[in-house]
Amino acid sequence: xxxxxxxxxxxxxxxxxxxxxxxxxxxxxxxxxxxxxxxxxxxxxxxxxxxxxxxxxxxxxxxxxxxxxxxxxxxxxxxxxxxxxxxxxxxxxxxxxxxxxxxxxxxxxxxxxxxxxxxxxxxxxxxxxxxxxxxxxxxxxxxxxxxxxxxxxxxxxxxxxx
Numbered sequence: 323x324x325x326x327x328x329x330x331x332x333x334x335x336x337x338x339x340x341x342x343x344x345x346x347x348x349x350x351x352x353x354x355x356x357x358x359x360x361x362x363x364x365x366x367x368x369x370x371x372x373x374x375x376x377x378x379x380x381x382x383x384x385x386x387x388x389x390x391x392x393x394x395x396x397x398x399x400x401x402x403x404x405x406x407x408x409x410x411x412x413x414x415x416x417x418x419x420x421x422x423x424x425x426x427x428x429x430x431x432x433x434x435x436x437x438x439x440x441x442x443x444x445x446x447x448x449x450x451x452x453x454x455x456x457x458x459x460x461x462x463x464x465x466x467x468x469x470x471x472x473x474x475x476x477x478x479x480x481x482x483x484x
Contacts (some may be wrong), residue, residue: 328468334460340365343462344372346479352447353428357436360452365460366434369452370403373432377401386434390418400429404436412440 358366371383378396386392386405394401402423448466
C-alpha cells in the first residue's frame with residue numbers, strides 16, 4: 323500500500339481483499355457522500371455490497387442501475403446506494419428528490435458514476451477509484467478531504483491489514 327497526504331493506494335488481489343476493504347470502510351462509520359469510480363466491471367457494486375453487509379445489512383443488495391437509488395436502513399442509519407450511470411441530465415436528480423438524501427446529515431450516500439451528477443452533487447468526503455488490472459487484480463486509490471483527525475483515524479483503520 324502506498325500512502326500520500328490524503329490518499330492511499332491499495333492492491334486487491336481477490337474478492338476476499340475487497341470484502342476486507344469494505345469491513346474497514348464500515349469501521350469508519352462515515353456520513354456524507356462517497357464517490358466510487360471505475361470502468362464497468364471494476365468492482366464498484368461488489369465493494370458496496372460488502373460494505374453494506376459489513377454495516378449489518380441482511381439480505382440481497384440490488385444494483386441501482388435502473389432505479390438510480392436503493393435505500394437501506396441499517397441500525398438506525400440510512401445508507402443510500404446510487405448509480406448515476408444512466409443519468410441523462412443532472413437535473414433529473416432534483417426530480418427524484420435526491421436532495422433529501424443529501425440533506426440527511428447522518429446518512430451515508432455511496433454514489434457510483436457521480437460525475438454524471440455534475441455540479442448538483444456536493445464534494446464527497448472520500449473518493450474511491452477502482453482500476454481493474456490485466457491480471458484481475460484491482461488498484462484502488464482512496465482520496466479524502468484533508469482533516470487531521472480524519473486522516474489519522476482513516477489511515478490507522480486501513481493500515482490494519484495492509
